[in-house]
Amino acid sequence: MCKRIFMLLCLSLLLVPAGAQTTSPTALGRQEFPRIEKDGRVTFRIKAPDASGLSVSLGKDYVMSRDAEGVWSATTEPQVEGFHYYSLKVGGLSFTDPAVHTYYGTGRWCSAVEVPERPAAAAFYTPRQGVPQGAVRSVRFYSKVCGEYRRMYVYTPAEYEQNPGKRYPVLYLQHGGGEDETGWIYQGFADVILDNLVADGKAVPMIIVMNSGVAHRAGNPEEDAFEDLITQDVIPLVDKRFRTLADRDHRAVAGLSWGAKQAYDLGLGHRELFSAVGGFSGIIVIGEFNVRNPGFQDPGKFAAAYDGVFRDPKWFNDNYHLLFISTGEAEGSLLSQMSALLRERGIDNVYYASPKTAHEWLSWRRSLYEFAPRLFKW
Amino acid sequence: MCKRIFMLLCLSLLLVPAGAQTTSPTALGRQEFPRIEKDGRVTFRIKAPDASGLSVSLGKDYVMSRDAEGVWSATTEPQVEGFHYYSLKVGGLSFTDPAVHTYYGTGRWCSAVEVPERPAAAAFYTPRQGVPQGAVRSVRFYSKVCGEYRRMYVYTPAEYEQNPGKRYPVLYLQHGGGEDETGWIYQGFADVILDNLVADGKAVPMIIVMNSGVAHRAGNPEEDAFEDLITQDVIPLVDKRFRTLADRDHRAVAGLSWGAKQAYDLGLGHRELFSAVGGFSGIIVIGEFNVRNPGFQDPGKFAAAYDGVFRDPKWFNDNYHLLFISTGEAEGSLLSQMSALLRERGIDNVYYASPKTAHEWLSWRRSLYEFAPRLFKW
Numbered sequence: 001m002c003k004r005i006f007m008l009l010c011l012s013l014l015l016v017p018a019g020a021q022t023t024s025p026t027a028l029g030r031q032e033f034p035r036i037e038k039d040g041r042v043t044f045r046i047k048a049p050d051a052s053g054l055s056v057s058l059g060k061d062y063v064m065s066r067d068a069e070g071v072w073s074a075t076t077e078p079q080v081e082g083f084h085y086y087s088l089k090v091g092g093l094s095f096t097d098p099a100v101h102t103y104y105g106t107g108r109w110c111s112a113v114e115v116p117e118r119p120a121a122a123a124f125y126t127p128r129q130g131v132p133q134g135a136v137r138s139v140r141f142y143s144k145v146c147g148e149y150r151r152m153y154v155y156t157p158a159e160y161e162q163n164p165g166k167r168y169p170v171l172y173l174q175h176g177g178g179e180d181e182t183g184w185i186y187q188g189f190a191d192v193i194l195d196n197l198v199a200d201g202k203a204v205p206m207i208i209v210m211n212s213g214v215a216h217r218a219g220n221p222e223e224d225a226f227e228d229l230i231t232q233d234v235i236p237l238v239d240k241r242f243r244t245l246a247d248r249d250h251r252a253v254a255g256l257s258w259g260a261k262q263a264y265d266l267g268l269g270h271r272e273l274f275s276a277v278g279g280f281s282g283i284i285v286i287g288e289f290n291v292r293n294p295g296f297q298d299p300g301k302f303a304a305a306y307d308g309v310f311r312d313p314k315w316f317n318d319n320y321h322l323l324f325i326s327t328g329e330a331e332g333s334l335l336s337q338m339s340a341l342l343r344e345r346g347i348d349n350v351y352y353a354s355p356k357t358a359h360e361w362l363s364w365r366r367s368l369y370e371f372a373p374r375l376f377k378w
Numbered sequence: 379m380c381k382r383i384f385m386l387l388c389l390s391l392l393l394v395p396a397g398a399q400t401t402s403p404t405a406l407g408r409q410e411f412p413r414i415e416k417d418g419r420v421t422f423r424i425k426a427p428d429a430s431g432l433s434v435s436l437g438k439d440y441v442m443s444r445d446a447e448g449v450w451s452a453t454t455e456p457q458v459e460g461f462h463y464y465s466l467k468v469g470g471l472s473f474t475d476p477a478v479h480t481y482y483g484t485g486r487w488c489s490a491v492e493v494p495e496r497p498a499a500a501a502f503y504t505p506r507q508g509v510p511q512g513a514v515r516s517v518r519f520y521s522k523v524c525g526e527y528r529r530m531y532v533y534t535p536a537e538y539e540q541n542p543g544k545r546y547p548v549l550y551l552q553h554g555g556g557e558d559e560t561g562w563i564y565q566g567f568a569d570v571i572l573d574n575l576v577a578d579g580k581a582v583p584m585i586i587v588m589n590s591g592v593a594h595r596a597g598n599p600e601e602d603a604f605e606d607l608i609t610q611d612v613i614p615l616v617d618k619r620f621r622t623l624a625d626r627d628h629r630a631v632a633g634l635s636w637g638a639k640q641a642y643d644l645g646l647g648h649r650e651l652f653s654a655v656g657g658f659s660g661i662i663v664i665g666e667f668n669v670r671n672p673g674f675q676d677p678g679k680f681a682a683a684y685d686g687v688f689r690d691p692k693w694f695n696d697n698y699h700l701l702f703i704s705t706g707e708a709e710g711s712l713l714s715q716m717s718a719l720l721r722e723r724g725i726d727n728v729y730y731a732s733p734k735t736a737h738e739w740l741s742w743r744r745s746l747y748e749f750a751p752r753l754f755k756w
Contacts (some may be wrong), residue, residue: 092469095473096480133518135517137513138513138514139513161539
């Protein structure tokens with residue numbers, strides 16, 4: 001997690017005039033590269049006198065050029081603001097850049113660069129002196145569903161340990177495809193966002209539970225067991241080990257991208273467990289998994305989905321406190337269309353679009369910042 | 379930290395007959411390589427059809443050979459049991475192996491392979507069902523000494539939250555050179571070791587505080603500020619935020635390699651703060667920093683060191699509850715000599731040699747397992 005603190009440190013120093021040249025907050029210690037240029041292009045540099053044919057892959061491949069001392073460099077096209085995974089490449093082989101921290105993304109430990117917001121508006125996910133800090137706990141547990149030891153991260157708010165008699169609501173929060181339970185802390189700064197929101201009186205103190213969304217059934221590793229993992233192993237364990245308010249009114253679920261689908265499946269499929277659902281940059285999948293989502297468009301399938309949760313819009317609106325849908329503006333209109341279609345069908349929902357950002361963590365930090373203050377005030 | 383849980387899982391599955399072929403516990407999910415052969419050799423494999431001249435660097439460089447499908451592989455000489463950092467190399471460029479988790483070591487996020495103990499005796503650092511778990515907390519704080527936000531890990535024992543009126547002793551625990559505050563959790567399993575020791579009634583429940591040993595003075599980044607960081611920022615913060623027993627009798631410090639030197643400097647240099655010191659695979663440095671340690675050999679310099687802490691052996695033995703020195707057997711005799719020389723001079727100490735292991739984490743897990751049960755029973 002050292003990556004995290006360096007990134008936080010750098011972000012806090014990044015409250016610089018719009019458009020200044022700066023080092024990516026993902027860089028290690030005293031590295032100068034990757035360097036974010038004034039116009040959002042990113043320059044990468046690596047010393048490798050004996051290598052040949054180096055390139056950097058960030059959205060597309062950029063051939064690096066070698067100087068007389070064997071230092072290779074390349075500058076990309078301008079990148080949208082936010083957090084982007086990338087690789088260095090040689091001979092078709094992708095590898096991490098030793099100049100930066102690694103993040104679990106793309107199914108492995110991977111390099112990333114962060115193009116800061118301009119003008120800098122990062123305060124909501126950077127630590128502030130004087131703001132009481134919650135704790136992020138690493139909780140190891142044996143999952144009967146998966147037949148294996150697993151690990152979750154559990155955030156408890158700063159006041160949790162000062163109030164041994166008080167119970168708290170719980171948000172279950174999922175990462176995206178190729179990531180794991182570390183994502184919302186290292187890439188997402190969920191703990192910092194909540195610390196700041198709570199200190200500012202904007203959000204109710206809550207527990208946040210983060211699990212890996214990759215879960216295989218014990219004895220049948222081809223079968224996805226995520227829903228059972230959460231409902232049969234994780235929720236009972238969290239309600240036993242932490243001082244939770246263990247009812248649906250005090251339990252929410254959210255996720256991003258693939259994790260948004262999982263959040264919808266959990267939240268809409270288990271009305272007995274959850275009363276609020278958030279999907280960041282991801283779709284409600286009804287029937288076939290397809291981004292155009294033909295099942296979702298079909299009124300019959302729509303009404304039958306999730307054991308009929310949408311059949312009676314009044315029932316839904318009375319019983320679900322929040323259905324929250326968000327996207328990055330640069331992702332296109334798919335999710336605004338989904339939100340509008342739900343409204344047409346009488347299903348209340350809150351829609352948020354993150355200005356200028358893409359399918360990446362700045363969109364999701366902002367989504368959490370918009371989502372969390374709406375929770376548990378009903 | 380996902381690396382951690384996979385490694386724990388794999389270790390728990392590794393209770394296999396001595397000498398069986400197995401995948402390194404450091405490998406990602408369903409990877410088969412790196413593979414530990416029956417005789418301790420390690421086979422690495424990576425698919426890279428367009429690459430040329432790949433090698434793997436583990437102690438020395440091994441040239442990889444390419445098969446018809448573009449899969450490169452190499453098998454090393456037999457390795458001693460334990461945890462070893464390694465790199466893949468191409469054209470002189472070192473990079474991480476995408477098949478494994480990354481660990482902060484060698485000053486960057488780095489690959490590692492673990493050669494399991496044979497016969498498997500890993501139980502003390504693998505989780506056991508039914509053993510109550512402590513929590514590992516990520517604590518972000520502003521250091522005035524360093525002028526920056528930093529992060530420490532704090533382990534609290536399982537019973538900590540069940541006993542809101544109870545206070546606990548504290549062990550400050552340091553990593554080695556090129557590593558950071560993540561080392562004792564990811565590579566060292568300090569939390570699992572303590573959970574097991576406490577559950578077995580062998581160790582007193584204690585808080586463990588882990589900081590990065592890299593600390594630069596605010597305004598003067600060339601000056602090492604580690605001692606002031608710990609004494610001026612960290613200890614006061616820990617004593618304020620956690621329910622500690624805040625006196626020297628309930629405060630110990632230990633570290634490994636470079637961190638052992640730091641632990642000796644802290645523990646022997648601050649008798650007002652610490653009453654127990656442990657050094658794993660590292661020397662007490664008196665005068666010149668040199669592994670043969672001429673200053674340490676000189677009786678005059680020895681007596682003057684650390685403001686005279688060793689001058690009166692009786693005073694030392696009466697006032698320090700524990701001086702613990704350990705090494706891996708494969709590291710040679712330097713530390714057994716240091717222990718013997720201290721005894722010759724009347725300074726009580728406990729010496730432990732980890733069977734067969736080298737300057738690596740298996741030595742240090744075992745050292746913690748031997749050290750922790752001796753703490754705080756005075």
